[in-house]
Amino acid sequence: MISSKEESKFDKFFNHRDALIMKFKIGDISKREYIMENVEFIEKLNVKPFKNIDSFEKGMYNYQYYNMLAKYYYMEAKHLKDKGEPVKYYQSFLDEGYYYYGEKDKSTLKFLKFLKFKNMEAYYINVNSDSLQGKLYEINLKEFDKAIFHSKSFKILDILKKEKVFQNDSRKSIIDEYVNVKY
Template identity: 60%
Template sequence: MNETMFEKFFNHRDYLIVQYKEGNITKSEYVQYNVDYINKNKIKPFDIIDIYEKGMYNYQYYNMMAKYYFMQGKMLMNNEDDEKYSKSFIEEGHYYYRLKDKSTLNLLKLLKFKNVEAYYIKLNSKNLMGKLYEIYLKDYDKAILHSQNFRLLDTLKRNKVFIEGYRKSVIDDYVNVKY
């Protein structure tokens, strides 16, 4: 059977999700293995999001790259000699998060905000509480997005898909674990 590029990408992601849920890999390893897959397969994001799969693909690509660079930056933070590298990695992470949010907005526009729910999530992190929100695409399997972007939040509210209050994340066992 010939798998499409999307099927390969999402099957690999699903495999890693199962490995994480079963305790076979850590959250850091989950991120690292996703980035290794991206690099090995020379994956690049799409310029135009005209189908759901491209939007989710871009979201995952940018999200994993952002998490990876933040993870690298945090590992170097405690070493004074590596402080400039740490800052560089963290800036790169912010860059990918901005692209992720732009891609998220493009995906939501493509979907016309239909069957979308967004809400703040309950977190163990006091720093992220009231900042991080979840976007649940109810028509799709495993379509859970996250952001802290205020512009995107305003757009969700204007489109009447943001629900006030806090909810437990659909993937609580992932979002409440540090890497």
């Protein structure tokens, strides 16, 4: 059960998310700015990820929370490396990024189980990155607008295949204009 206080925070979260998506789509902000604004908003909102996922809102919030933090730390690690900083500086950011990607995958699996793997499809996506090609896949929650997840997790992939959700083909991502832009 979601309290009215949580509901208003979810309203703020989803409204902000939708506004940032629109700003990115029309070119008002870069992918880097999109990530930074998401992280700043999540920190300001001051809602930690939910241990139990018993609603769509909680599942989406957790995914966005972990995904944005993972991307932020990974982005900052790359920035430090490009500036020629010592390995130990950017490695600590990479480690944080990997941690949040791991948490994102755990949370995603909980969410998919909550949804009972219904009304979704998953498939590999075409990416510009050689290191991600044939590894990164998309999970589209078909009955929800803007509910698209990405992962490289073998565990989630195996479960998606077992649940007959995964299509063993490669497609253009629904959000290709975001996925294939570097930050």
